[in-house]
Amino acid sequence: MTVAELKKMARQIRRDIIEMTHAAGSGHPGGSLSATDFVTALYFHKLRHHPDDPCWEGRDRVIFSKGHVAPVLYAALARSGYFPCAEYASLRQYGANLQGHPCNCTPGVEVGTGSLGQGLSVIVGMALAAKLDGRDNLFYCVNGDGEMQEGQIWEALMAAGHFKLDRVLTFIDYNGLQIDGEVEKVMGIAPLADKLRAFRWHVAEVDGHDMQSLVDVLDEFPRGDGRPVAIIGHTIKGKGVSFMENQAGWHGKAPNDEEYAKAMAELAGED
Amino acid sequence: MAKGITWSIEDADHMTQAEIYGEVLTQIAKKNKKIIAMTADLAGSTKIGRFQKDFPERFFNVGIAETNMMGIASGLAATGLIPVISTFAAFAALRCAEWVRTDLCYQKRNVKIIATHSGTSFGQAGTTHHCTEDFGVMRAMAGITIIAPADAYETAVAMSQAIDMDGPVYIRIGRSFEPPLHKSIDSFDFQIGKAIQLHDGTDLTVIATGRTVNGALEAAEIAAGQGLSVRVLDLHTIKPLDTEAILKAVMETRRIITVEDHNVYCGMGSAVADVIASSGKGCVFKKLGLQDVFSIVGYPDDLLHYYKMDADGIVEAIQQVMKMDFEQDEDWEDEV
Numbered sequence: 146m147t148v149a150e151l152k153k154m155a156r157q158i159r160r161d162i163i164e165m166t167h168a169a170g171s172g173h174p175g176g177s178l179s180a181t182d183f184v185t186a187l188y189f190h191k192l193r194h195h196p197d198d199p200c201w202e203g204r205d206r207v208i209f210s211k212g213h214v215a216p217v218l219y220a221a222l223a224r225s226g227y228f229p230c231a232e233y234a235s236l237r238q239y240g241a242n243l244q245g246h247p248c249n250c251t252p253g254v255e256v257g258t259g260s261l262g263q264g265l266s267v268i269v270g271m272a273l274a275a276k277l278d279g280r281d282n283l284f285y286c287v288n289g290d291g292e293m294q295e296g297q298i299w300e301a302l303m304a305a306g307h308f309k310l311d312r313v314l315t316f317i318d319y320n321g322l323q324i325d326g327e328v329e330k331v332m333g334i335a336p337l338a339d340k341l342r343a344f345r346w347h348v349a350e351v352d353g354h355d356m357q358s359l360v361d362v363l364d365e366f367p368r369g370d371g372r373p374v375a376i377i378g379h380t381i382k383g384k385g386v387s388f389m390e391n392q393a394g395w396h397g398k399a400p401n402d403e404e405y406a407k408a409m410a411e412l413a414g415e416d
Numbered sequence: 417m418a419k420g421i422t423w424s425i426e427d428a429d430h431m432t433q434a435e436i437y438g439e440v441l442t443q444i445a446k447k448n449k450k451i452i453a454m455t456a457d458l459a460g461s462t463k464i465g466r467f468q469k470d471f472p473e474r475f476f477n478v479g480i481a482e483t484n485m486m487g488i489a490s491g492l493a494a495t496g497l498i499p500v501i502s503t504f505a506a507f508a509a510l511r512c513a514e515w516v517r518t519d520l521c522y523q524k525r526n527v528k529i530i531a532t533h534s535g536t537s538f539g540q541a542g543t544t545h546h547c548t549e550d551f552g553v554m555r556a557m558a559g560i561t562i563i564a565p566a567d568a569y570e571t572a573v574a575m576s577q578a579i580d581m582d583g584p585v586y587i588r589i590g591r592s593f594e595p596p597l598h599k600s601i602d603s604f605d606f607q608i609g610k611a612i613q614l615h616d617g618t619d620l621t622v623i624a625t626g627r628t629v630n631g632a633l634e635a636a637e638i639a640a641g642q643g644l645s646v647r648v649l650d651l652h653t654i655k656p657l658d659t660e661a662i663l664k665a666v667m668e669t670r671r672i673i674t675v676e677d678h679n680v681y682c683g684m685g686s687a688v689a690d691v692i693a694s695s696g697k698g699c700v701f702k703k704l705g706l707q708d709v710f711s712i713v714g715y716p717d718d719l720l721h722y723y724k725m726d727a728d729g730i731v732e733a734i735q736q737v738m739k740m741d742f743e744q745d746e747d748w749e750d751e752v
Binding site: 257265277301 | 474487488492514518519
């Protein structure tokens with residue numbers, strides 16, 4: 146896809162997020178919307194996968210360690226062709242595959258996540274196995290900024306640096322907000338880039354909504370220098386829906402009918 | 417030796433449970449290239465370092481980061497490898513409980529956990545390094561298999577059978593040398609999920625697991641000298657439970673004592689109690705173990721004695737239970 150097409154897809158995915166959280170009556174639109182541009186660039190520009198063969202051995206692996214942004218993951222999977230968009234209506238419904246947090250019963254979901262801090266270790270394990278076998282798969286993780294407060298994250302960062310897993314890339318969705326408010330007020334994580342570099346990671350800081358920058362940084366991966374890559378994506382929680390932007394309250398709340406109509410009107414059009 | 421077995425052991429009479437699983441695992445790994453060994457800075461203490469000697473490229477020490485180890489193991493297993501991870505029981509079961517649940521059991525990962533220094537077997541290290549809660553924590557995990565081998569021979573077979581089966585397995589062993597229960601590797605029939613009857617009896621059944629089995633057997637012999645016929649079951653698998661053997665003990669002896677180096681709440685005894693209660697049959701029942709207390713410090717054998725989990729304590733319990741009466745229901749004779 147061209148950058149213009151990617152932007153169009155990102156807009157579609159934002160509509161999908163609003164659609165499914167509204168239908169479910171609950172869910173996490175805020176962080177889903179902030180991660181949308183990276184997720185779009187990853188799934189529709191970079192990722193090696195066969196949606197019609199989800200278990201294809203040669204596929205790259207993706208783990209959403211911030212599992213609560215399941216809506217953006219489901220939208221990327223459906224738009225990639227893993228399952229029909231009609232399944233959006235089943236989000237969070239009785240017995241559905243599309244749980245509130247990802248379950249690997251869903252085609253395209255590698256790992257069930259939701260307990261923050263756990264995903265990066267798992268991607269480290271997958272990358273370690275590939276390194277051992279000499280396979281050339283790539284390994285992606287999506288982390289939240291608040292999630293960096295979890296101790297296990299730093300254990301996993303240390304391990305990835307130590308084992309020189311340069312086929313691992315994590316996107317840190319740095320929207321600056323978590324459930325209880327501003328990340329820096331709840332438990333400061335700055336200076337994040339310095340910390341990551343100190344853990345032997347290569348760090349790229351980008352505007353997490355600038356599609357060209359995201360594509361460029363993904364194109365530089367893997368670098369083959371023994372360092373895993375962290376993209377610190379400076380993002381806006383709720384990006385694309387004016388009344389959700391930069392509002393911690395939209396972390397885990399679904400739009401009502403009125404809000405839904407307003408959001409969809411704002412997201413109408415192509416880009 | 418059974419068909420297909422790719423390992424052999426010598427001198428097991430003098431090896432600890434940890435030494436023997438390290439040896440067996442290393443031998444199996446010569447044929448099975450999928451096996452990966454991991455530890456969190458306890459290669460020497462847990463004896464998984466034995467594997468590292470032969471297969472350094474398939475051995476990962478993640479440093480002092482147990483939860484990270486569980487996550488990495490989950491990722492390794494997701495690609496078809498078989499991670500065998502070893503750390504102290506207190507860390508494997510308690511510190512990592514959520515990781516065992518979410519990363520291993522929920523995702524159905526083929527990971528084997530060798531939890532060493534379990535129960536009070538780390539004696540002098542003290543309470544933080546004992547683990548008398550792991551049966552309870554692990555029993556609550558859907559889809560896991562829990563094995564507590566009684567001696568080095570059982571540990572060898574358990575290790576081997578755990579590799580042969582798919583899914584997460586928790587093997588609970590002690591820290592130091594346990595006197596051999598069995599005479600040789602061929603002298604007993606070990607199958608995951610099947611209790612081993614070590615001594616037959618009709619008056620009472622003692623069900624023991626792990627390092628309490630030797631004491632149970634000794635107690636049965638002492639009781640025989642007092643004219644009592646005591647059955648001893650080695651319940652090496654806590655999950656899945658051998659309900660058949662337990663029900664048989666209920667029906668045939670009507671008196672059961674359980675012995676475990678674990679809190680009596682939520683442990684093996686509680687699992688046995690579930691079976692007794694569900695049977696609808698009358699049965700006198702007593703649980704030996706830690707009576708909902710934190711362990712004291714001391715030599716491992718002294719702690720077994722202190723908590724009445726050794727032969728003396730079990731004999732005392734046998735005498736108490738034989739004095740306890742219960743109402744026989746109308747169909748008593750039919751049932752027995």
